[in-house]
Amino acid sequence: QQQVKQSPQSLIVQKGGISIINCAYENTAFDYFPWYQQFPGKGPALLIAIRPDVSEKKEGRFTISFNKSAKQFSLHIMDSQPGDSATYFCAAGVDSNYQLIWGAGTKLIIKP
């Protein structure tokens, strides 16, 4: 019940295209859903996060869509750029603490 399942494992998108990564969770107590971006040799960095009181959150080219009834959320990267090439992790947690449960990651490659 603590798992967060992330797909796909890897993704190749042409420059300018839309990258979509999906996650599903089981624990209905989760109320905080962040996406982290990790470049090789670096620690993860927060990209965007959402709480279940909204169905969508947009920050620049990055959008989270959240479906509470399906227990699913996704990251959309519009106008994908080569600099977006990284590993993306979804995570879930309870806001009262910082203990996050992480997906396995998606390696995104943007082709020029």
Added chain:
Amino acid sequence: DAGVTQSPTHLIKTRGQQVTLRCSPKSGHDTVSWYQQALGQGPQFIFQYYEEEERQRGNFPDRFSGHQFPNYSSELNVNALLLGDSALYLCASSPRFGGGGELFFGEGSRLTVL
């Protein structure tokens, strides 16, 4: 403003040995969490410290222990190392209150157990 710093960046140990990893949190942060990231996997929560005490713990054996100092820096200790302990160990800091949930990560300590 320095971010989260970790040391050492890389280290090699043999089975049965003990290791200590260190972390200095971002300025203004008083809470430190440790995560283990195996190759090709997402981070797994080990434990969290604030006010110099372990407050939460993930599903890790007692071989994993930690400490937080009055200046909020922290250590992760792993005893009786196993081959399966080879991983990137990430430290993340956050403010106890008002942080909005964001974790700030260091670049990690890469541990190889031979």
